Amino acid sequence: MKKLPPRVLLSSYQPWATMDRDAQEEALNSLYFKHKGIYFDARNTSPEVIDDIEHMEIRDDDVFLVTYPKSGTIWTQQILSLIFNEGHRNGTEQVETIERVPWIEYNVMNMDFKSRPSPRLFSSHLPYYLMPRGLKYRMGKILYVCRNPKDVMVSYYHFIRMIPYLKYTIDWETLFEVFLSGRVTGGSWFDHVRGWYTHKEDFNILIVTYEEMKKDLRSAVKKICKFMGVNLDEKAIDTVVERATFKNMKHDPLANYESIPSDLLDKTKGHFLRKGTVGDWKSIMTVAQSEKVDEIYKEKMGDLPINFLSDLNEENAS
Numbered sequence: 001m002k003k004l005p006p007r008v009l010l011s012s013y014q015p016w017a018t019m020d021r022d023a024q025e026e027a028l029n030s031l032y033f034k035h036k037g038i039y040f041d042a043r044n045t046s047p048e049v050i051d052d053i054e055h056m057e058i059r060d061d062d063v064f065l066v067t068y069p070k071s072g073t074i075w076t077q078q079i080l081s082l083i084f085n086e087g088h089r090n091g092t093e094q095v096e097t098i099e100r101v102p103w104i105e106y107n108v109m110n111m112d113f114k115s116r117p118s119p120r121l122f123s124s125h126l127p128y129y130l131m132p133r134g135l136k137y138r139m140g141k142i143l144y145v146c147r148n149p150k151d152v153m154v155s156y157y158h159f160i161r162m163i164p165y166l167k168y169t170i171d172w173e174t175l176f177e178v179f180l181s182g183r184v185t186g187g188s189w190f191d192h193v194r195g196w197y198t199h200k201e202d203f204n205i206l207i208v209t210y211e212e213m214k215k216d217l218r219s220a221v222k223k224i225c226k227f228m229g230v231n232l233d234e235k236a237i238d239t240v241v242e243r244a245t246f247k248n249m250k251h252d253p254l255a256n257y258e259s260i261p262s263d264l265l266d267k268t269k270g271h272f273l274r275k276g277t278v279g280d281w282k283s284i285m286t287v288a289q290s291e292k293v294d295e296i297y298k299e300k301m302g303d304l305p306i307n308f309l310s311d312l313n314e315e316n317a318s
């Protein structure tokens with residue numbers, strides 16, 4: 001893997017609304033770079049790192065957790081780690097999630113992936129077409145977790161306020177527009193989810209939604225175990241479920257990402273484990289904004305047979 005670029009810091013803490021278009025453009029450019037059709041976090045990766053990933057050697061028992069940001073990644077990292085590591089379940093191993101299920105495109109700890117013992121667990125926010133080539137020959141396993149776009153957007157809004165150089169700059173209205181334009185880490189939510197969904201036949205993949213995990217975590221854990229070919233007894237499943245609840249993860253220092261350095265995330269402004277619910281978008285999104293998302297969703301995703309619940313009572317309500 002190539003060396004990462006130096007971190008870019010914005011010196012200005014101006015409120016977004018008071019910046020002219022050029023200044024806004026410059027601010028976005030210093031945070032993100034566009035590479036092969038998608039935006040990346042300029043602080044933690046580079047085009048060379050992304051390009052190298054295509055050639056990453058894949059083992060048959062590799063597992064890749066892939067998500068669009070804010071879709072329940074650290075939740076599922078914890079679940080995968082618990083499923084695969086007895087030492088995690090019984091508490092004899094004290095390893096942080098980021099080390100157990102490292103990011104391939106944001107290898108901030110500069111890990112040597114080749115020396116990791118099998119089965120290797122990895123995380124990624126990459127679109128399907130930038131993943132290691134071997135996966136496209138149906139080697140390894142991919143768990144793709146997706147979440148309804150309205151909650152993703154609201155989660156993103158709260159998250160972005162934790163980025164030190166952005167503090168007090170982006171208001172909700174701006175984030176709403178920036179998000180819909182895809183000018184955020186991960187690019188367009190619609191392109192990401194659509195891309196993975198429509199190319200699922202090319203990979204050995206299981207697609208799970210955040211909402212189904214929320215509705216019935218135990219069933220979701222069992223489904224993931226079955227796909228991974230891991231046989232856990234009922235007691236072990238209980239442990240996985242118990243340690244992956246929002247309440248328990250929030251207070252688990254190995255799972256809650258609170259050790260991320262403050263130059264990357266200002267934890268006085270929020271937490272990775274924020275609310276962990278379905279439907280929080282209603283707390284901030286206007287009716288007009290919600291209708292706009294519905295319209296874009298219909299246009300871009302309407303033909304796909306995926307059902308995202310944006311409220312856990314929806315099924316009962318209909």
Ligand code: A3P
Binds near residue numbers: 151244
């Ligand atoms: P909210 O901001 O809506 O609370 P990611 O890990 O992809 O960045 O996603 C973060 C989102 O997943 C946050 O959503 C966070 O609270 C939620 N999350 C993390 N762990 C969770 C858990 N155990 N149960 C439910 N939601 C969880």
